[in-house]
Amino acid sequence: MGGKVFVGSLARITDLESKPFDTERIARSDWEPGDYVLGEITLARGGFSEVELCSGRLARPVDGDLMLGALGVRRATLEVVGSFEGVGDDGVMDLLSASGLMGRATSVSGLFPPLIKVDYRGHAMRDGKKLNMRDFAKRRATRTHYDIPTILIVGTSMSAGKTTSAKIIIRELTSLGYRVVGAKLTGSGRYRDILAMSDSDAYAVFDFVDVGLPSSVVPPYEYRECLADLLGLIAGAKPDVVVAEAGASPLEPYNGATALSELGGAVVFTVLCASDPYAVVGVMNGFDIKPDLVGGLATSTVAGEELVEKLCRAKALNLLDPRSIPQLRHMLRRALAARRT
Numbered sequence: 528m529g530g531k532v533f534v535g536s537l538a539r540i541t542d543l544e545s546k547p548f549d550t551e552r553i554a555r556s557d558w559e560p561g562d563y564v565l566g567e568i569t570l571a572r573g574g575f576s577e578v579e580l581c582s583g584r585l586a587r588p589v590d591g592d593l594m595l596g597a598l599g600v601r602r603a604t605l606e607v608v609g610s611f612e613g614v615g616d617d618g619v620m621d622l623l624s625a626s627g628l629m630g631r632a633t634s635v636s637g638l639f640p641p642l643i644k645v646d647y648r649g650h651a652m653r654d655g656k657k658l659n660m661r662d663f664a665k666r667r668a669t670r671t672h673y674d675i676p677t678i679l680i681v682g683t684s685m686s687a688g689k690t691t692s693a694k695i696i697i698r699e700l701t702s703l704g705y706r707v708v709g710a711k712l713t714g715s716g717r718y719r720d721i722l723a724m725s726d727s728d729a730y731a732v733f734d735f736v737d738v739g740l741p742s743s744v745v746p747p748y749e750y751r752e753c754l755a756d757l758l759g760l761i762a763g764a765k766p767d768v769v770v771a772e773a774g775a776s777p778l779e780p781y782n783g784a785t786a787l788s789e790l791g792g793a794v795v796f797t798v799l800c801a802s803d804p805y806a807v808v809g810v811m812n813g814f815d816i817k818p819d820l821v822g823g824l825a826t827s828t829v830a831g832e833e834l835v836e837k838l839c840r841a842k843a844l845n846l847l848d849p850r851s852i853p854q855l856r857h858m859l860r861r862a863l864a865a866r867r868t
Contacts (some may be wrong), residue, residue, distance in 0.1 A: 623715070675762060680773070
């Protein structure tokens with residue numbers, strides 16, 4: 528193994544970039560989600576060629592370079608479905624996400640380029656013990672009831688405009704003088720989304736990677752335990768308001784529905800980002816949710832806004848249009864003021 532080692536962003540909670548570790552092949556039956564593993568990269572012609580590092584920067588490896596990532600599961604409706612559980616005895620895996628999420632792809636969108644292949648070379652080890660994301664997870668010693676006013680952003684699918692909406696809302700709340708924390712509660716572990724929140728002046732950002740999950744596709748009981756730690760970390764930062772994004776949609780297996788139920792009465796304002804106006808109807812009916820505002824791709828034009836409001840009787844705004852910002856500010860102020868009374 529003589530190639531350069533690229534450390535994926537799922538290892539950003541660790542010291543694996545700065546401190547040595549051993550590598551040892553272990554039996555396939557002993558693999559677990561969140562295990563840190565090393566693999567040799569093979570690039571497909573015309574396929575993906577970038578990986579996301581712990582800094583959030585994208586880098587371009589070459590054939591024979593090594594990738595340190597974590598075993599996990601991804602179930603993206605528009606991109607990739609795969610799991611570490613599908614890896615055979617040959618150890619051949621796919622890079623399910625640029626962050627270093629590793630497993631065997633079982634379904635890939637026809638619009639998606641070929642994935643980076645990763646040939647298993649061994650688990651990251653120290654003192655004879657394999658290293659897992661849980662070993663580096665941040666945890667709150669004490670847990671209290673979470674009651675911080677929260678602006679919740681959910682979607683009808685991935686790539687519907689959630690992170691863009693979060694950035695705009697964080698910037699507006701910050702300009703109004705609020706101390707804002709940005710958070711991503713569910714998804715598949717890319718660092719870029721919460722970095723975008725930080726770039727939009729959130730003074731602190733958190734996501735499920737901080738509490739040891741490579742993605743939020745885990746059993747609900749396991750997710751609830753990790754979410755309690757995550758909400759504790761957010762509360763410990765003492766924000767005035769939290770802007771929280773739930774990746775994908777509440778109906779997908781990323782535990783979005785679990786996150787919504789655990790937040791409960793802390794949610795003071797809900798934004799539903801939609802891929803199209805009819806998808807708004809699907810999520811509202813399927814999940815029994817009435818958003819305070821609909822945004823995202825479905826509201827890219829006045830025609831889209833009007834159709835959403837006609838179909839759903841919910842307020843729709845194109846948040847990329849500067850003319851919508853005064854109304855957005857008014858709605859946010861009113862929601863936060865109502866919480867204080």
